Amino acid sequence: MNTGVEGFMYPNEMQLQWSVLIVLYPFITGLVAGAFILASLARIFHIAAVQPVYRLSLLTALAFMMVAPLPLQLHLGHPERSLEMYLTPHKTSAMAMFGFVYLWYLMVVLLLEIWLDYRKDIVLAARSSTGWKKWLYTALTLGSNRIDERSLHVDERVGWFVTLIGIPSAFLLHGYVGFIFGSVKANPWWSSPLMPVVFIFSAMVSGIAAVLLVYQASCYFRKRPVDMPCLDTIAKYLFYTFLIDFSLEMLDLVHRTYESSQSFRTLDFMVHTRLFGSQIVGQIFLGTLIPLALLLFTQVGKPSEHIRRTLYTLGAFLTLLGIFSMRWNVVIGGQLFSKSYLGYTTYKMEFAEREGLLPAIILMILPFVLLWIMVKILPPWQEQKA
Amino acid sequence: MSMSRRDLLAAAGKFIILSGAAQEAMESATGDLAPDSKYRMAEHYWAMTIDINKCIGCGNCVKACAQENEVPKGFFRTWVERYEVSGDDLEHPRVDSPNGGMNGFPSIDKPADKAFFVSKLCNHCAHSPCVQSCPVGATFESPDGVVLVDQKYCVGCGYCIQACPYGCRYMHPTKHVADKCSLCYHRITKGLTTACCEVCPTGSRRLADLKDPKDPVHDFLRVNKIQVLKPEMATGAKVFYKDLDGSVR
Numbered sequence: 001m002n003t004g005v006e007g008f009m010y011p012n013e014m015q016l017q018w019s020v021l022i023v024l025y026p027f028i029t030g031l032v033a034g035a036f037i038l039a040s041l042a043r044i045f046h047i048a049a050v051q052p053v054y055r056l057s058l059l060t061a062l063a064f065m066m067v068a069p070l071p072l073q074l075h076l077g078h079p080e081r082s083l084e085m086y087l088t089p090h091k092t093s094a095m096a097m098f099g100f101v102y103l104w105y106l107m108v109v110l111l112l113e114i115w116l117d118y119r120k121d122i123v124l125a126a127r128s129s130t131g132w133k134k135w136l137y138t139a140l141t142l143g144s145n146r147i148d149e150r151s152l153h154v155d156e157r158v159g160w161f162v163t164l165i166g167i168p169s170a171f172l173l174h175g176y177v178g179f180i181f182g183s184v185k186a187n188p189w190w191s192s193p194l195m196p197v198v199f200i201f202s203a204m205v206s207g208i209a210a211v212l213l214v215y216q217a218s219c220y221f222r223k224r225p226v227d228m229p230c231l232d233t234i235a236k237y238l239f240y241t242f243l244i245d246f247s248l249e250m251l252d253l254v255h256r257t258y259e260s261s262q263s264f265r266t267l268d269f270m271v272h273t274r275l276f277g278s279q280i281v282g283q284i285f286l287g288t289l290i291p292l293a294l295l296l297f298t299q300v301g302k303p304s305e306h307i308r309r310t311l312y313t314l315g316a317f318l319t320l321l322g323i324f325s326m327r328w329n330v331v332i333g334g335q336l337f338s339k340s341y342l343g344y345t346t347y348k349m350e351f352a353e354r355e356g357l358l359p360a361i362i363l364m365i366l367p368f369v370l371l372w373i374m375v376k377i378l379p380p381w382q383e384q385k386a
Numbered sequence: 387m388s389m390s391r392r393d394l395l396a397a398a399g400k401f402i403i404l405s406g407a408a409q410e411a412m413e414s415a416t417g418d419l420a421p422d423s424k425y426r427m428a429e430h431y432w433a434m435t436i437d438i439n440k441c442i443g444c445g446n447c448v449k450a451c452a453q454e455n456e457v458p459k460g461f462f463r464t465w466v467e468r469y470e471v472s473g474d475d476l477e478h479p480r481v482d483s484p485n486g487g488m489n490g491f492p493s494i495d496k497p498a499d500k501a502f503f504v505s506k507l508c509n510h511c512a513h514s515p516c517v518q519s520c521p522v523g524a525t526f527e528s529p530d531g532v533v534l535v536d537q538k539y540c541v542g543c544g545y546c547i548q549a550c551p552y553g554c555r556y557m558h559p560t561k562h563v564a565d566k567c568s569l570c571y572h573r574i575t576k577g578l579t580t581a582c583c584e585v586c587p588t589g590s591r592r593l594a595d596l597k598d599p600k601d602p603v604h605d606f607l608r609v610n611k612i613q614v615l616k617p618e619m620a621t622g623a624k625v626f627y628k629d630l631d632g633s634v635r
Contacts, residue, residue, distance in 0.1 A: 008481040010506075010553030011462045017544035017557060077542015077562030081522070084541060090523035095545050098521075185619065186515060186551035339553055340635045342481055 007343025016335045016347050019355040020328075021071035024363055026177045026199065027206070027327045028068045031367075033174040034207010035061035036110070036166055041237065043163040049233035055117065055380030056218065057211045062110050063371035069102060071363055074354055094183045097176065105173050109166040115140075116159040118378050120147045136377070174203040181330060188263035189334040194252050201245035206323040208238045209316040214371070216313060222381070228305055235312045239295040242319065246288055249326075266341040274336050274344055279329045287322015291315040425575040430530040431596040432569055433624035434583075435606050436505055438631070440590035443468055443503035447582035447591060448488040451507075454570060454581035461556040462486040463567040464507040464582050470498035471633045479633040504627075504634050505591060507582070508533060508554040508567035509615060512622030516546035516555060516564075525564065531596070531624060532571055537563045551619045569593075594626075 005014065039057035041047040073079045089096040115122075123145050126137035175196035181187075182195025212234045219226045256264060271279050294315040298308050332347050350356035443466055451457060451464045466487030470480040480498065484491065487503070494501065510533045511517075516525050517533060524540035527533050540563035547555040547564060558565040570580035578584070579593045594603030606612075606628070613630040614623035627634075 008467075008483070011465050011483055011486045012547075012556040013553050014460070015556065017547050072543075075543070077544075077557060078540065081539070081541045084522040084539065088522055090520055092518045093521040093523075093545070094519060095543065096521040180545075184515075184519070184548055186549055335548075339551055340481065342479070342635070 004346030004348070005343060006345075007338070008340055009338040009343045009345055010340055013338050014345060016332070016345070018331055018335060019075065019347075020332075020349055020357065020360045021075045021355050021363070023324070023327050023331045024071045024360055025068065026174075026181075026331070027324055028064050028071070028363075028367070029177050030174055030199070030203035030206045030323065030327070031210050032061045032065045032068060032105075032110075032207070033170040033200070033203040034205065034209075035064070035211050036170045036207070037204050038208050038211050038234065038237070040163050040167050040170075043160060044167065047233065049229045050237075052227045052230045052382045053211055053215050053234065055114075055378075055382075056215055056375075057207075058110065058114050058117070059371055059374045059378065059380055060211055060214055060367075061207070062106075062114060063367040063374060065102075065106050065110055066370055067363060067367045070366070071360075072098075074359060074363075094180050098180070101173055101176050105166075105169050109162060109169050113159055113162045113166060114378070115142070116155045116162065119144065119155055120152055121378070123147045140377075170203075171200050175200045181334070186339060187334050188261070189267055189337070190330065192252060194248060198245065198248050198252065201241060201248055202323050202326055204241045205238065205245050206320055208234060208241060209319040209323075212238060212312060212316045213320075216309070218375075224381075226309065228308075231309065231312060235295060235298060235308075235315070238316070238319065239292070239299055242288070242292055242295065246292065249288075263341055266337050270333065270337050270344060274346065275329055275333050278325045279333065282325035283322050283329055287318055287325050291318040291322065294318075423575065425577075427529040429597060430574075432510065432531045432574060433594040433596050433603065433626065434507070434510075434569070434580075435592045435594050435603055435626045435628065437590045437628045438502055438504060439629055440588040441466070441503040441505055442588055442590075443487060443491050444587060445486075445488045445490050446585040446587060447505060448486050450581040450585040451567070452488065454573075455568070457565075458559050461559070461565070463554075463565070464505065466503050466505045467634075468501060468503055469631065469633060470494065470501045471631065472498045476631075476633040500631075502631065504630070505582075506552065506554070506615070507625060508569070509552060509621065509623035509625045510567075510569060512624060513620065515549040515551065515619075515621060516566075519545045519549040521545060528571075532569045532574075533566070534568055534571060535564050535566060537561060537565075540564050551616050551621065552623075596624075 035057045038050065039054050039061070042050045042054040073082060076082055085096060085099045089099070119141070122137050122140045124147070126134060126141055126145075129137055178196035178199025181190040181199075182192050184190045212231070215231070215234070216226060256267070291314075294311045297303070298311050298315075303311070335345075336347065337344050352358045445466060447464055448462065448466060452462075455463055457463050464486075465483055467481050467483045468487070468491050482491070487505075491503075510527075510531060512527070512531070514525075514527060514533050517527050520526075520540075521543060522539060522541055524536045525533065525546050526536070537558075542557065542562045542564070544557055544564070547557065550566075555564050555566045557563070570578070570582075573580060574593065580591075583591045583593045592602070592606075594606070595601045596603060603626075607626060610628045612626050612628060614626060615630075616623075616635065
């Protein structure tokens with residue numbers, strides 16, 4: 001019996017279906033999509049200032065992309081049957097296409113773009129290295145060893161085209177995740193046509209914030225100076241996308257409040273009680289208003305470089321906290337109230353269970369381990385490329 | 387090996403009982419029909435009618451369902467809710483369903499203006515959100531109008547449970563697949579009624595075959611004021627309630 005129940009829940013609603021792992025799923029795919037969009041600024045929109053983080057953004061996106069399906073696999077009651085989603089997808093299901101969208105994005109967009117961009121470096125490394133490294137880089141060339149001017153030109157053109165496809169694909173990846181929630185008409189907390197749009201912009205916000213932090217951390221560990229024009233530009237884009245994201249979320253809030261439909265009182269009560277910490281404090285105050293204020297100050301106040309860096313770092317941390325809280329509030333918040341609108345339940349997170357906090361922490365550390373390995377194999381640093 | 391007549395009879399008895407139980411369990415799990423079944427799916431379209439005024443909240447239906455379908459403790463394929471409504475406050479009814487109403491209801495200290503019982507089960511919707519949302523098609527609507535789960539195929543993602551507006555589904559705690567009312571498919575395809583209807587002492591619940599012109603359901607729908615749960619969800623629910631109060635959700 002769930003002792004955290006207040007009011008009336010349908011008897012089968014005591015058990016929450018989706019845990020913290022499903023919170024990680026949109027959070028991680030959001031980071032993938034956002035990091036890729038940042039990379040595309042350099043490639044497609046020729047924003048030269050962000051060139052130093054182009055490759056790092058792609059590798060960050062790939063590291064998180066490789067982890068993205070793991071929380072889903074851990075969550076499934078029968079993970080051994082997950083291949084059925086590829087083999088016999090049910091066409092009417094909003095969830096059924098995830099595997100295909102994921103594979104498209106991983107194989108066609110990310111891996112192809114990274115391979116094309118690194119191909120020259122891989123071929124050179126295969127020629128110059130010895131031992132197991134030679135084997136590794138030779139395998140990574142996939143038998144494509146020509147690096148004459150014409151070949152590299154083809155790489156460049158194809159890579160540009162892949163990035164061009166990649167932008168709508170990134171939107172598709174995360175907009176699709178938003179649609180999985182937004183299309184559930186039974187749940188008024190989720191059911192909204194704005195959901196995919198909000199997910200896309202929040203993805204951009206989180207991905208840009210993540211790359212901003214990863215880039216600074218990489219400079220710190222490599223003992224290299226931070227490229228301030230690059231950092232300023234990333235922060236500027238973070239600020240603008242965050243403004244759009246916040247406006248969209250406020251539009252959703254105003255709309256719900258003004259409409260005050262059947263579910264409104266229930267949801268309003270939930271936000272002011274069970275979701276107060278994660279929604280009002282975590283998402284809106286700490287995770288949105290404060291980072292927006294910090295970023296605004298850096299934009300209009302023109303503080304010194306040191307202060308800007310500090311504020312960017314703090315702002316990006318808080319932004320990620322806010323976006324994580326947003327994912328939490330969507331996934332967990334959407335299950336805390338009864339579909340009868342007459343009661344509430346609580347979510348008690350386990351620790352060392354399959355869907356507990358420990359696997360969640362491991363899943364959040366894993367992308368950074370993968371990124372570290374990838375950075376060792378495929379160094380993204382601009383000075384080495386030059 | 388020698389065997390007495392007594393041993394032989396005991397062994398034969400066990401064999402007959404166990405093979406029958408195994409077949410029953412198999413059909414219960416998959417909804418498959420026995421090969422020699424004369425049942426024709428195309429000749430039926432199942433639904434249920436519930437007369438609110440006849441329900442006395444005894445919980446027999448919940449018990450019978452749990453027993454018939456081996457419903458795990460704490461989960462319900464059917465349950466009974468008690469509503470208490472004061473005056474014109476339809477938006478804030480007091481509702482309870484202790485243990486799904488399986489053991490009846492405690493008496494009320496301060497009675498409201500009106501109180502009544504509402505028994506619930508899967509609505510076997512014609513435009514079912516659970517069927518729509520299942521990513522592998524493990525949840526499906528049979529040609530005779532029953533929404534079923536193929537437990538050998540379900541991946542256990544829980545999306546159908548999120549999609550059901552009525553709270554009729556749950557994740558089976560040991561099988562790790564979605565589970566719900568099957569309208570006792572293993573019974574109705576043999577010409578029996580559902581376990582819940584079988585034991586209802588007042589006839590509040592009745593299994594209905596919408597394709598059978600002689601079924602009393604047609605009179606029931608024609609004569610009475612009928613409502614389905616959450617009509618705004620447009621799910622094509624096929625559990626029809628007589629005299630359903632506006633406060634019920």
